[in-house]
Amino acid sequence: MSAKDEILSRIRTALADTPVTEEVPREYRTTSAMNEEQLIELLVDRLVDYKAGVEVIDAAQIPEFVAAKLKDASSVVYPQGLDSNWLSALDKDVEQRLDAPGARLSVAELDATSAVVTSSAVSVAESGTIILDGQPDQGRRAISLVPDHHVCIVPISTIVQLLPEAMPRLSITRPLTWISGPSATSDIELERVEGVHGPRTLDVLMVRGL
Amino acid sequence: MTQVFLGMPAGGQGNLFESEPFPKAAHRELGNTQMRKNLRHATHTIRDKRLKVVGELPDWEALRDAGSVIKNNSMATLEERLLEFEKNFTARGGIVHWARDADEANQIVTDLVKATGSTEVVKVKSMATQEIGLNEHLETEGISAFETDLAELIVQLGHDKPSHILVPAIHKNRTEVRDIFLKEMPVVDPNLTDEPAKLAEAARAHLRKKFLAAKVAISGANFALADTGTLGVVESEGNGRMCLTLPETLITVMGIEKVLPQWEDIEVFMQLLPRSSTGERMNPYTSLWTGVTEDDGPQNVHIVLLDNGRTRALADRFGRTALNCIRCSACMNVCPVYERTGGHAYGSTYPGPIGAILSPLLTGIEVEENGSLPYASSLCGACYEACPVKINIPEILVHLRGEDVDAKREKHKLPTQMDLLMKGGSWALGKGKNIGLLEKALPLGRLAAGKDRKIKKLPGIAAGWTQSRDIPAPPSKSFRDWWSDEKESK
Numbered sequence: 190m191s192a193k194d195e196i197l198s199r200i201r202t203a204l205a206d207t208p209v210t211e212e213v214p215r216e217y218r219t220t221s222a223m224n225e226e227q228l229i230e231l232l233v234d235r236l237v238d239y240k241a242g243v244e245v246i247d248a249a250q251i252p253e254f255v256a257a258k259l260k261d262a263s264s265v266v267y268p269q270g271l272d273s274n275w276l277s278a279l280d281k282d283v284e285q286r287l288d289a290p291g292a293r294l295s296v297a298e299l300d301a302t303s304a305v306v307t308s309s310a311v312s313v314a315e316s317g318t319i320i321l322d323g324q325p326d327q328g329r330r331a332i333s334l335v336p337d338h339h340v341c342i343v344p345i346s347t348i349v350q351l352l353p354e355a356m357p358r359l360s361i362t363r364p365l366t367w368i369s370g371p372s373a374t375s376d377i378e379l380e381r382v383e384g385v386h387g388p389r390t391l392d393v394l395m396v397r398g399l
Numbered sequence: 400m401t402q403v404f405l406g407m408p409a410g411g412q413g414n415l416f417e418s419e420p421f422p423k424a425a426h427r428e429l430g431n432t433q434m435r436k437n438l439r440h441a442t443h444t445i446r447d448k449r450l451k452v453v454g455e456l457p458d459w460e461a462l463r464d465a466g467s468v469i470k471n472n473s474m475a476t477l478e479e480r481l482l483e484f485e486k487n488f489t490a491r492g493g494i495v496h497w498a499r500d501a502d503e504a505n506q507i508v509t510d511l512v513k514a515t516g517s518t519e520v521v522k523v524k525s526m527a528t529q530e531i532g533l534n535e536h537l538e539t540e541g542i543s544a545f546e547t548d549l550a551e552l553i554v555q556l557g558h559d560k561p562s563h564i565l566v567p568a569i570h571k572n573r574t575e576v577r578d579i580f581l582k583e584m585p586v587v588d589p590n591l592t593d594e595p596a597k598l599a600e601a602a603r604a605h606l607r608k609k610f611l612a613a614k615v616a617i618s619g620a621n622f623a624l625a626d627t628g629t630l631g632v633v634e635s636e637g638n639g640r641m642c643l644t645l646p647e648t649l650i651t652v653m654g655i656e657k658v659l660p661q662w663e664d665i666e667v668f669m670q671l672l673p674r675s676s677t678g679e680r681m682n683p684y685t686s687l688w689t690g691v692t693e694d695d696g697p698q699n700v701h702i703v704l705l706d707n708g709r710t711r712a713l714a715d716r717f718g719r720t721a722l723n724c725i726r727c728s729a730c731m732n733v734c735p736v737y738e739r740t741g742g743h744a745y746g747s748t749y750p751g752p753i754g755a756i757l758s759p760l761l762t763g764i765e766v767e768e769n770g771s772l773p774y775a776s777s778l779c780g781a782c783y784e785a786c787p788v789k790i791n792i793p794e795i796l797v798h799l800r801g802e803d804v805d806a807k808r809e810k811h812k813l814p815t816q817m818d819l820l821m822k823g824g825s826w827a828l829g830k831g832k833n834i835g836l837l838e839k840a841l842p843l844g845r846l847a848a849g850k851d852r853k854i855k856k857l858p859g860i861a862a863g864w865t866q867s868r869d870i871p872a873p874p875s876k877s878f879r880d881w882w883s884d885e886k887e888s889k
Binding site for chain 2: 211212215217238293297315323330334362365369372377378381385
């Protein structure tokens with residue numbers, strides 16, 4: 190008998206008492222009464238708690254703020270679908286590296302790149318979570334992972350309060366990365382310290398009118 | 400209930416066994432005062448954090464209720480869920496393997512790694528691979544496995560054993576970690592301090608090259624979603640993202656109980672898990688992947704679905720909810736026994752309250768090595784209250800104690816000391832006259848107690864009682880004698 194058949198047959202034996210399934214009680218919160226200002230305030234509070242940098246700005250200010258965040262960078266990678274205007278105010282010394290299908294940066298090149306700019310799909314204010322789903326304005330997973338500094342654009346229209354509210358906005362079969370602050374660890378004496386293998390600096394630009 | 404062992408699914412193998420009885424191991428571990436201090440500090444830190452973030456959610460109990468029912472349903476329909484997962488994962492380019500036990504899983508992974516030609520793998524922290532002893536097996540096959548989670552790295556570099564499912568190096572404090580790094584890292588700043596941030600930085604430098612060059616990664620999974628074929632890993636440091644994203648080949652080893660029916664179910668578990676484990680509103684990183692995504696991440700994606708005793712546990716209808724465990728570790732962080740003995744005393748990969756039920760359920764309670772685990776508890780119930788999926792650990796502990804007694808009776812085919820004791824008890828307490836008769840022997844007890852009026856050692860099975868406590872000498876007169884004297888004098 191194959192391992193699969195044997196395991197399935199063991200399961201049938203184990204469940205010979207035919208346990209019944211129940212309707213899942215979903216009495217937990219699935220809708221929010223928060224207005225936009227409250228959502229912004231909550232998300233800012235959570236991200237600051239995680240030691241991320243946060244700015245709440247208007248769409249027109251994006252180039253200026255991206256440039257300010259990247260003033261010390263020597264190079265920046267961006268995905269093909271990113272609005273090119275967002276990088277228009279960058280210092281001339283900051284080398285811009287495009288990552289596109291057919292023209293991928295190697296892991297070594299990404300490692301030698303100081304920063305990355307991406308957009309994001311949806312954010313959950315209550316837990317301070319920004320979700321990337323690999324759409325063209327966010328790119329493949331490696332580009333938001335290897336560079337040490339991530340500048341992430343969060344359109345305010347994509348913020349929800351609760352995780353269950355974010356679910357219908359996700360395409361689950363795309364590769365998803367949920368980010369709640371810069372990389373961190375609690376492995377030494379269960380105290381949280383920021384900055385391990387993922388980007389050690391996370392700057393979030395929350396943008397109105399996007 | 401007498402357990403019938405014939406026809407029962409096979410028990411698990413690997414690192415699921417006590418190496419010595421819990422009371423003996425606990426006795427030794429209790430002597431390690433540094434470890435006890437470290438554990439006390441860490442578990443108390445996390446208790447406060449957990450209570451704070453759990454208290455923030457007005458619907459915490461509703462989330463627990465939902466989590467518990469989702470898991471029960473998943474176990475009740477496990478065959479369909481696994482087949483559905485297999486179908487969807489395969490449709491998206493992933494390859495599914497099935498492993499009856501630890502040996503089979505180790506062999507599958509070894510063959511997959513060898514097929515890539517690589518002799519090195521990077522690993523994301525995984526309980527399943529710890530359980531089957533994968534690293535040790537790979538080593539015998541000439542493959543080096545590098546643990547990349549900070550705590551696992553501390554354990555691996557220190558040639559130590561994990562003592563906690565979430566923070567395997569919880570028994571080490573920052574200074575001990577610094578000393579391990581200084582001794583074992585090939586390239587390390589000799590002036591490294593014991594500041595956690597500096598230690599994290601040292602780990603980053605140590606592993607960076609490994610991540611960037613790795614061709615094969617091995618991971619566990621926190622959940623599998625049946626209706627989409629998606630896998631998820633919940634982590635903090637970014638080592639998970641590195642392993643799940645950069646290599647060409649990704650091999651995931653996952654217990655069959657981790658499958659959830661619907662992808663929307665993660666809205667429940669991703670609220671329960673981080674708050675219960677690290678006491679955070681959300682862990683820094685969660686990765687979800689569904690088979691292979693062209694041009695993004697590993698292009699050879701495998702999963703090994705592991706039984707290793709899970710069907711055995713499933714067959715115990717009073718104990719099967721132990722399989723609902725989401726490995727958050729809240730139960731060990733609140734356990735007064737774990738806090739004092741530490742995780743090594745439990746022998747198995749799974750320590751603490753959940754380990755005390757899960758290990759014997761996976762191996763079968765009649766396996767003698769695990770017979771003492773269900774007794775490693777004062778039944779205070781703190782674990783049940785903390786459990787995000789409401790596993791009634793104390794109830795299962797009591798159930799397993801009963802199974803243990805039955806199994807021992809079965810094996811010896813003769814009345815055990817316990818039976819004789821129980822029979823004696825039933826005779827003595829059955830009639831007032833009988834207990835009166837017994838009480839005539841009280842002076843003997845006083846004699847045994849000696850000058851300090853304490854009985855320190857009882858014979859036979861009763862020795863267990865005096866192993867960790869004394870019995871005060873009995874009074875010179877029993878209550879019954881005193882009562883009848885009182886009545887007579889009136």
